[in-house]
Amino acid sequence: MPGLRSSRHGGTRESEGGLDTDTLRLVAVKGPPSRAGGGSASGLARSSAVMAAGTLASRLTGFVRSLVITAALGTAVLGDAYTVAATLPTMMYILTVGGGLNSVFVPQLVRAMKEDADGGEAYANRLLTLVMVTLGAIVAAAFLGAPLLVRLMSNSIARDEAADSVAVVFARYCLPTIFFMGLHVVMGQILNARGRFGAMMWTPVLNNIVVIATFGAFVWVYGTSGTSSMGVGTIPPEGVRLLGAGTLLGLVVQALAMIPYLRETGFRFRPRFDWKGQGLGRTVRLAKWTVLFVLANQAGATVVTQLATAAGEASGKEGAGFTAYTNAQLIWGMPQAIITVSVMAAVLPRLSRAAQDGDRGAVRDDISRGLRTSAVVIVPVAFAFLALGSPMSTLLFSGVKLEAARGIGLILMAFGLGLVPYSVQYVVLRGFYAYEDTRTPFFNTLVVAGVNGAGAVACYLLLPAAWAVVGMAACYGLAYAVGVGVAWKRLRERLGGDLDGPRVVRTYARLCGAAGPAALVGGAAAFAVTRSLGDGVVGSLAALVAGGSSLLGVFVVLAKRLRVEELDALTGLVTGRFGGGRSGVPSR
Known part of the structure; x- marks a missing residue:
């Protein structure tokens, strides 16, 4: 699904191709540190550590949240109905306001805070007022149009009267979260501009905790999907209301938790409707490419959602539809969110300074460094998903039916190697x-969305329904491989020469040369254990331990023999970030 990848089941993760909020906060607020190091560099490292720790906590609690939701609702039609409804708010937010906030409005906000006589307070109040009014209108329209939006996301759910009824009720509880997503982002950026980073990164954990508690209560009352016959036709209305209200409450708590921190900085919100002549119109015009970018993303997202829900219904199997796809994708995307985003958060400030200075060589070096440093983790993890996706899923999703967990494992394996081009x-x-x-x-x-959409259609038409979503997951990585080829060529032209291609390719080739055999050994070890102990909780855990330790051991030995020097660079990065030292990114 190019573009939108929510944090699953109603989270607020941003569009994957655009400026991620973690990186943008860091760059926009702290500014590019000097290459010589010094105070700003140490401040960057401290800010990065706070953000990285918050991101990690948010991802981990978000993952627990996904496990609890899947345990409660399963991966059949009921799970798909909730997932579709909970995906809608993030999609609507990104389509309307979110993309512009992150790529255009936030830099303008930070500039106003630095340059205006009042420290940008008037601009911030105007922006916050404009966002609240806009999102309020969007929520009202979306609430009334919920049946149409559900149909837009999934015809197969809309055709099933019971599924459509449940999905629409879920959607009407979830859609007001659009307002609180925007509120949280703007308040968080105001805080970051005043040097307060923790609230923006840690408050999503509160959202996850509320949702975990809500679905935990549901499981306590009604049992797990693996032990009950809960479905769209049997879920009681009070159960639907509980889950919908809990999802909404999570975002409300996340947003309102920012207010005490804002008050500590001295910021007081006062509605400002004097928008004309204040530069907001120019800012809106600057956002046009971001809006088109998001529209292209969501076109691909909608195609995959429609086809995945239809394939899951046609297969008649658990673990072959949209919910299984999103759960596998959540696991698959975590290394990217934790490793690649963190690496680029440290590299991007000086990358931006180099671009401003017209230093193409420095831009090339930083792109190369970011690619090579992140690859040390991303490449072996991608192979690990391919080799160990099945025991990972049967262990993590032990609360659902075994058929469903196995289905998620197959989809995760298909996603596997696509993590590298992604x-x-x-x-x-x-x-x-x-x-x-x-x-x-x-x-x-457009290229990525087109390839992914075409691949999804081909899988739906040509593969058996039970395997269609597995094929869609493989096409997702293929689409990004094509996109990398196009983007690499254009950036090389932009820089007027090579992108340090031979060195980058050499690093990736060596890492694949180490990870490939390691995956064969690890996969074989896991398979042997599973055959002996089965794929229950004990067998899956033993298979994952045996396969994972074998894979890691073989990879490290082969990577050292192949002289992958970036292993030491990544070790320095991790030590610097979480040990309170330097940022760990090698100097030029």
Whole structure:
């Protein structure tokens, strides 16, 4: 699904191809540190550590949240109905306001806070008022149009009267979260501009805790999907209301938790409706490419959602539909969110400074460094998903039916190697954003969305229904591989020469040369254990331990023999971030 990848079941993760909020907060607020190091560099490292820790906590609690939701609702039609409804708010937010906030409005906000006589307070109040009014109108329209939106996301759910009824009720509880997503982002950026980073990164944990508690209560009352016959026709209305209200409450708590921190900084919200002549119109015009970028993303997202829900219904199997796809994708995307985003958060400030200075060689070096450093983790993890996806899923999703857990495992294996081009694309696009170029990423996204959509259609038409979503997951990685080829060529032209290609390719080739045999050994070990102990909780855990330790051991030995020097660089990065020292990114 190019573009929108929510944090699953109603989270607030941003569009994957655009400026991620973690990186943008860091760059926009702290500014580019000097290359010589010093105070700003240490401040960057401290800010990065706070953000990285918050991101990690948010991802981990978000993952627990996904497990609890899947245990409660399963991966059949009921699970798909909730997933579709909970995906809608994030999609609507990104389509309307979210993309512009992250790529255009936030830099303008930070500039006003630095340059205006009042520290940008009036601009911030105007922006916050404008966002609240806009999102309030969007929520009202979306609430009334919920049946149409559900149909837009999934015809198969809309055709089933019971499923459509449940999905629409879920959607009407979830859609007001659009308002609180925007509120949280703007308040968080105001805080970051005043040097307060923790609230923005840690408050999503509160959202996850509320949702975990809500679905935990549901499981306590009604049992898990693996032990009950709960479905769209049997879920009681009070159960639907409980889950819908809990999902909404999570975002409300996340947003309102920002207010005490804002008050501590001295900021007081006062509605400002004097928008005309204040530069907001120019800012809106600047956002046009980001809006088109998001539209292209969501076109691909909608195609996959429609086809995945239809394939799951046609297969008649658990673990073969949209919910299984999103759960596998959540596991698959975590290394990217934790590793690649963190690496580029440290690299992007000086990458932006180099672009501003016209130093193409420095931009090339930083892109190369980001690719090679993140690859040390991303490449072996991608192979690990391919080799160990099945025991990972049967262990993590032990609360659902075994058929469903196995289905998620197959989809995770199909996603596996696509993590490599997905991560590469993320890094390469930072080069365009360093030059404040949002037009090129838009056209690149058209390519990715087109390939992914075409691949999804081909899988739906040509493969058996039970395997269609597995094929869609494989096509997702293929689409990003094509996108990397296009983006790499354009960035090389932009920089007027080579992108340190031979060195980057050599690093990836060596890592694949180490990870491939390691995956064979690890997969064989896991398979042997599973055959002996089965794929229950004990067998899956033993298979994962045996396979994972074998894979890691063989990979490290082979990587050292192949002289993958970036292993030491990544070790320094991790030590610097979480040990309170330097940022760990090697100097030029």
